[in-house]
Amino acid sequence: MKPRSKIYVPRETSSISVGADDVALGIAREAKRTGTSIELIRNGSRGATWLEPLVEVEVDGTRIAYGSVSASDVPGIFAAGLVDGGEHPRRLGPVMEIDYLARQDRWTFWRCGLIDPLSLDDFRAHKGFSALEKAFGDGADAVLDAVSDSGLRGRGGAGFPTGIKWRTVAATAADQKYIACNADEGDSGTFSDRMLMEGDPLGLIESMAIAGFAVGASKGYIYLRSEYPLTHSILSRALDVARDTGWLGTNIQDSGFDFDIELHLGAGSYVCGEETAMLESLEGKKGIVRYKPPLPAHEGLFGKPTAVNNVVTLGSVPNIVNLGAERYARMGVNRSKGTLAFQLAGNIKRGGLVEKSFGLPLRELIEDWGGGTASGRPVKAVQVGGPLGAYLTAAQLDMPLDYEAFIEIGAMIGHGGIVVFDDTVDMAQQARFAMEFCAIESCGKCTPCRIGSTRGVEVIDRMIAGENREENYDLLVELCDTMEGASLCAMGGMTPYPVRSVLQHFAEDFASSGDKP
Amino acid sequence: MATRRIDKETTSEIVRHFGTRADMLVQILQAIVMRYGWVPEETIRQLADEVNLSRADVFGVVTYYHDFRTEPPGNHIVKVCQAEACQAMGSRALTKHARKALGANLHETNDDVTLEPVYCLGNCACAPAVMIDGKTHGRVNPARFDELVGAMKDSR
Numbered sequence: 001m002k003p004r005s006k007i008y009v010p011r012e013t014s015s016i017s018v019g020a021d022d023v024a025l026g027i028a029r030e031a032k033r034t035g036t037s038i039e040l041i042r043n044g045s046r047g048a049t050w051l052e053p054l055v056e057v058e059v060d061g062t063r064i065a066y067g068s069v070s071a072s073d074v075p076g077i078f079a080a081g082l083v084d085g086g087e088h089p090r091r092l093g094p095v096m097e098i099d100y101l102a103r104q105d106r107w108t109f110w111r112c113g114l115i116d117p118l119s120l121d122d123f124r125a126h127k128g129f130s131a132l133e134k135a136f137g138d139g140a141d142a143v144l145d146a147v148s149d150s151g152l153r154g155r156g157g158a159g160f161p162t163g164i165k166w167r168t169v170a171a172t173a174a175d176q177k178y179i180a181c182n183a184d185e186g187d188s189g190t191f192s193d194r195m196l197m198e199g200d201p202l203g204l205i206e207s208m209a210i211a212g213f214a215v216g217a218s219k220g221y222i223y224l225r226s227e228y229p230l231t232h233s234i235l236s237r238a239l240d241v242a243r244d245t246g247w248l249g250t251n252i253q254d255s256g257f258d259f260d261i262e263l264h265l266g267a268g269s270y271v272c273g274e275e276t277a278m279l280e281s282l283e284g285k286k287g288i289v290r291y292k293p294p295l296p297a298h299e300g301l302f303g304k305p306t307a308v309n310n311v312v313t314l315g316s317v318p319n320i321v322n323l324g325a326e327r328y329a330r331m332g333v334n335r336s337k338g339t340l341a342f343q344l345a346g347n348i349k350r351g352g353l354v355e356k357s358f359g360l361p362l363r364e365l366i367e368d369w370g371g372g373t374a375s376g377r378p379v380k381a382v383q384v385g386g387p388l389g390a391y392l393t394a395a396q397l398d399m400p401l402d403y404e405a406f407i408e409i410g411a412m413i414g415h416g417g418i419v420v421f422d423d424t425v426d427m428a429q430q431a432r433f434a435m436e437f438c439a440i441e442s443c444g445k446c447t448p449c450r451i452g453s454t455r456g457v458e459v460i461d462r463m464i465a466g467e468n469r470e471e472n473y474d475l476l477v478e479l480c481d482t483m484e485g486a487s488l489c490a491m492g493g494m495t496p497y498p499v500r501s502v503l504q505h506f507a508e509d510f511a512s513s514g515d516k517p
Numbered sequence: 518m519a520t521r522r523i524d525k526e527t528t529s530e531i532v533r534h535f536g537t538r539a540d541m542l543v544q545i546l547q548a549i550v551m552r553y554g555w556v557p558e559e560t561i562r563q564l565a566d567e568v569n570l571s572r573a574d575v576f577g578v579v580t581y582y583h584d585f586r587t588e589p590p591g592n593h594i595v596k597v598c599q600a601e602a603c604q605a606m607g608s609r610a611l612t613k614h615a616r617k618a619l620g621a622n623l624h625e626t627n628d629d630v631t632l633e634p635v636y637c638l639g640n641c642a643c644a645p646a647v648m649i650d651g652k653t654h655g656r657v658n659p660a661r662f663d664e665l666v667g668a669m670k671d672s673r
Contacts, residue, residue, distance in 0.1 A: 014643050017655035049642035188600030191639040226547065226584055227638050229651050265547050268583030270636060284542035286581040302540075344642060346605030351642030374606070383601055419641070421605045433604070437636065443581075 004037045005083040008056040008063070010113070011042035012198045013230050014191070019070055020053040026074035027055070027082075036083055044199015046113035047353030048100045056095050059085040065095040100350060100369060105331060107339045108316045109192075109355050112199035118237055120245050123202045129247060131318035135210050136255045138321075143214040144170060147317060149325035151337030156182055156273070156310030157385065157414040157490070159403045162317075165307055168297035169215040172305040177217035179208050180282065180301055180308045183224040183231075184266050184273040187386025189417030192341040193311035195353055197224075197231045200315070201238035205248065205261060207314035210321060212259045215307050220261040223278050226268055235263055270387075270441040274489045275308040277443060288443045289489045310415070312341055333359035336402045336413075344370045346383075346419035356401075363397035366420060377422035381430070381506065385414025387437055388494035390501035391421075391430065410497060427506035428513035431499045432460040438495040448483040449492025455479060456499065464513040473510075477503065521589070523557050532567045539568045542578055546585050555586040590631035593669050595619065596648040599634045602641035607658075611645050614659040618666060630666075 009024040010016070024040060031038045046054060051067035055077075058064075064085035066077060073090055080088040092098055106112075115122040123129070135143045148163025169177055181204070185193040197204055208220040224232055239261055242248040250258045264282055266272050272281045276290035279301050300306025316338065320328050328338045336358035342365055344351045349371035356365070366372070366382065373379055381391040390411035392399070399405060406413050421430075435456030442449045456479055463472045480496030487493040502509070531548045535541035545564065549556055556579050565572040579585045597612050612623070612634075621627035623634045640646035643655025647662065649669050657665070 013638075013653050014640050014655060017640050017643055017646065017653045052643070185639060186637060188637045189602045189641045190637075191641055194639045225639075227635060227648075230653075264544060266582075267543055267547055267585060268635075269581065281543055282540075284538070284540040284544070284578070286578055288581075345602040346641065346644060348642070351644075353642075387601060417602075417641070419602045419605055425605065429609075430601070430604075433601070437600075441636070 004039045006039050006058040008041045008043045010045045012045040014049050015052040022071035023053045023069050026071045030078040041116045044112045044117050049352035050350040063095045065092040066090040067092045104355050105339050105357050106355050131321040132206050132209050140214045146320050146325045150320045150328040155312040166215050169305045169307045174305050176304045178301045178306040179211045179217050179220035180306050181222045182310050183222050186270040186273045187415050187417050189345040189419035190343050190415045196315050198234050201235050205242045207317050209259045218258045222263045225266040271443045288445050331357035333402050340416045342416045347373045347422045348420045349374050359400050361398050373422045375422045380423040381421045383419045385412040386417050390497045393505045426513050427502045427509040428464050431502035434498040446487040446492050448486045452483045463510045528563050539570050555589045591626040591629040593630045596633045596635040598638050598646045600637040603645040606644035608645040
């Protein structure tokens with residue numbers, strides 16, 4: 001008897017948002033109707049979001065992909081011999097030969113889309129928990145050395161060296177330490193944390209356990225934004241799988257190491273992605289930013305030493321442990337070592353996740369991977385690094401993706417979100433939105449952020465209305481300087497970045513802004 | 518949808534589920550909103566008593582977070598993403614369309630449907646995105662929006 005054919009349909013937010021559940025249902029129905037024996041696996045996304053729903057079938061050990069499948073395509077694809085990888089207009093060939101995926105450097109996301117995210121067996125068959133086992137064997141110091149030597153920096157946006165942070169927590173004596181995983185991925189244009197948690201949740205659990213082992217923490221928290229309900233469900237189930245099989249809890253796999261994880265939901269506050277606001281929220285309070293020092297590594301959650309790390313930062317660690325720091329450090333450029341999961345979003349033809357070594361020009365991502373704008377019109381502006389990132393012009397796209405190179409021009413790579421706008425965008429409205437968003441989301445602690453953002457909206461409105469445009473221009477520049485210099489965190493401190501970039505490169509849009517608020 | 522009746526015992530159960538801990542207040546409130554759709558004044562008072570915080574403390578947390586509504590929403594909740602990636606794909610026009618189609622401005626309820634803004638659903642490669650009753654939809658143009666809202670109303 002022929003073995004059951006494995007068919008993969010993502011259970012991932014973006015794929016489902018464009019119909020993956022209906023496709024999966026249709027496949028199950030067709031299989032039943034035709035008496036075909038299949039095993040339907042709900043995997044994570046490969047990251048070629050523009051091809052979602054992307055269906056794969058395993059034929060003689062090779063995964064054959066069918067892209068942009070809709071529920072109405074399913075009977076036809078089935079009739080064309082889906083289980084044998086049959087010819088069909090939707091057929092793309094072997095998934096790993098899709099150019100978009102073949103040319104990536106998958107270090108952190110290599111299991112994403114490949115495995116059944118909630119199957120411990122599948123995870124174990126793909127090196128799952130092998131890095132944690134190696135860490136137990138090598139010892140905590142070896143892990144700290146590897147993470148330091150790799151040059152890994154925080155992928156949440158700030159780019160702080162992870163090794164230094166972990167060493168600080170490890171060196172601080174306390175009866176209790178914590179790992180706090182920041183999964184409050186609030187930047188528009190970013191979804192890499194979500195994709196990793198939905199596609200490889202056990203990988204995150206392993207990563208947090210390694211972090212806990214390295215710094216001497218027995219408890220971890222995941223702070224997940226509430227806008228990700230599917231992620232919450234997948235993570236909850238993965239935590240159960242890990243607990244039920246002895247990979248979380250006391251004396252993990254007889255190592256003598258205790259570690260467990262509590263999953264917390266955010267409540268719609270953008271500032272809670274800032275690490276100290278997140279800690280406040282984890283303590284059940286308003287997400288108001290704390291002064292630093294003390295650093296969270298010294299006095300973090302409940303006053304205890306806490307390693308606060310982003311999902312992708314943590315997710316990069318198992319392969320650093322397994323393959324060695326040097327392999328990681330060989331990728332990238334200058335002080336930007338390793339890979340970043342860039343996210344192509346907004347008005348882009350081929351949106352999705354591209355994990356690449358640092359150093360490639362932004363233009364290559366937008367043109368070679370992204371295929372230019374979805375609308376087919378020229379690119380006018382690109383916002384890199386979320387709502388606090390500068391807008392770059394089409395002339396600036398040859399910038400190499402390197403933390404320091406971006407900082408030099410008043411921009412930032414941040415969490416790697418790249419949002420493309422075509423020439424129909426009204427940049428005055430984008431500057432206004434930056435201030436408006438700050439006004440909505442400011443935690444209120446620092447006056448320049450709390451009040452300045454509202455004043456910023458008003459000044460921009462006056463500029464758009466043509467009232468004393470030059471004086472208001474100067475006033476806005478001054479306001480940006482005040483906000484940047486006198487705000488505790490990046491909310492007030494970096495809202496000026498997108499605003500200034502509009503003043504600098506797109507000032508003419510204030511005169512022509514048609515869509516008045 | 519879950520029952521919306523405010524019930525002291527249900528509130529107490531939720532508090533106990535989270536260990537009656539003040540440091541779990543955000544989680545407790547999230548569970549309250551999932552159950553009731555909003556946080557009523559009487560629940561604020563009860564929570565303050567049960568987790569041993571002042572009413573001002575609880576009120577402060579409730580009003581700080583966008584998720585914790587202090588007015589009852591409609592039976593259906595439609596959120597339209599207002600953030601940059603969706604703006605680049607026409608979310609401003611989509612929002613206008615949604616306001617007209619639902620007869621409600623942002624933060625308003627009409628015909629048992631509440632329209633709310635949301636700042637990023639993490640579906641930025643499938644913009645514009647909307648969330649209807651907790652489910653995220655991508656590549657939503659006005660026609661698809663009407664279809665989705667139609668299906669939502671049919672599910673009543």
